[in-house]
Amino acid sequence: MDMVTSSRAPRAVVTFVTPAEQQRVDALTGRGCVTVHRENLDQVLSDLRTHAVSAVIVSVSRYQQHYAPSVARLVREFPRVPAVALLSAYETRSSAALLSLGEHGVRTLVDTRDPAGWRELRSLVNAETPGSIDNLAIRTLRNDLATARSSSVRFFDTLFTVPRSMTTVQQLARYIGVVPTTLMSRFYRAGIPAPKKYLAAARLVRAAHLLENPGSSITQVSFLMEYSSPQSFSRHVSGILHMGAAEFRRRYSGEQMLEHMRQSLVLPYRQQLQTFDPFASPPQWLVQRRPDSERVAAPD
Template sequence: MHTARVSPRHIAPVATVLDPADRAEVDRVGAGLYRTVHRDTVEDVLHDLRVRRVSAVLLSATRCCATELPRAMRVVHEFPRIPAFVLLTRSGTPTADDLLALGNCGIQHLVDVRTPDGWNRLREALAADVAHERDAEVAAELALDLQETPVDFSRFVQALFTDNERPRTVRTLAAGLGVLPSTLMSRFFRAGLPAPKRYLAYAGLVRAARMLENPGLSIADVAYRLNHSSPQSFGRHIFTFMKLSAGEFRRTHDGVRMMQRFREELIAPYRERIAWVSPLIMRPRGMRPKLPAAHH
């Protein structure tokens, strides 16, 4: 099967109010992950938030003087879904009172970028927020696919993508859904559906494919972010389910393509059987739904 090479997709811009000396460094560490729109005032950033998509806001602690604090508070309260970060840079050192005032504005993310590790933490934090934003988009798409499915099967699929602590095992997935792992696996098996482990793996690979669209994230970065023990372990995981190396997977699957495979391989062929399965509902002993015959 031939699959076209995919092109990296840039995320929405990151709006900043930084000292001129810090702008180039923010651009450098974000290459391939985010692009910046540098502004001179927080009021300019508020305008951007109203008229365009913005992934995050970066504010230099030294630029958020007393006159800018009310506007910084508006950023947080008028746009609560847009993460705002205050950066401690080498361009100046704010006082403890300055930092307290920023905290009182509602800004919860403070990143010290006076060392290289600080810039790495900033990139990782932004990558995590972008991934969360895209998880919400996936959940909205799935809601349309699952309109005709039983409510508890829909809950199962939604949990693969929307849990705050994304399940890595069938055990943790089942616990979050309030069902025994053995019960969950047994009901999928009796219904002739793919194992819950495959649904879980494909959902994880959707998220991995989205993250790998960012040239600024290496395969190792994504492996550790998804809690694999090593890049090699991540590679074996990809090969088990996709029969591709990690590099081939990156070249041929973006988030859209992987989500398409999730639908085509785990939802579409089983719609008739999914309509009869209730993997989460507790039933009296001995009462099982009559399922349509499996097709092999």
């Protein structure tokens, strides 16, 4: 199966497992997850550098001692991506393989010789990652806006659920079903920073999180975030934070960039955001005063 490249695609789990295990793993995945099977660990490392991967599964049966440097590199360069050892059959070399995997940083073992192990693996590959930056951002901002209108909260949820390919406020407006000029006008009238500032900040939160993996270069993250070039990404960072991409990487983790977004764009405007509705529907009195045959949605 080919790697999915669209940004808000199902979570990708990359495997290095036996053919029999491939079939079982495929049967476990739901609509929110896609498995990508590779024939060697170099391919797995390539996927980690060029795609957003939620987990890696390494078969104990396929593991050989000469793979140890690749496993160590995988764990070292991509610490944010869980690595799982899969044990489906015990062989004479299984103990040595398990010991080597553990020594080189693989901390999670799923033993599927018992049916409960397959259930555990199903939960692992299909579960939303509670520690993902998108989920953390949504939880944090919902807490900041606990008493705000649901439509205001929904806007911030959307910032962290849209595809990475959504790079402009015009695209965002169309995505949420609002005319772009109308969306910008609503923010202006409410005394809130322009929506493009929120979208840009959310994108930098995601980029900073990806850059936490030492194995991900600025160039690779630039393309993962769908900037036209590394130079475009650097200009974007400079325009918002007045620093280059390399300094951005040194200074900001995903959580630190989220905190910057909160302090600059959310908390100072919390009062306005309490009643803000970026999806504003027409006033009820305007709808009710028209005969049924004449009722239309007020234009955005």
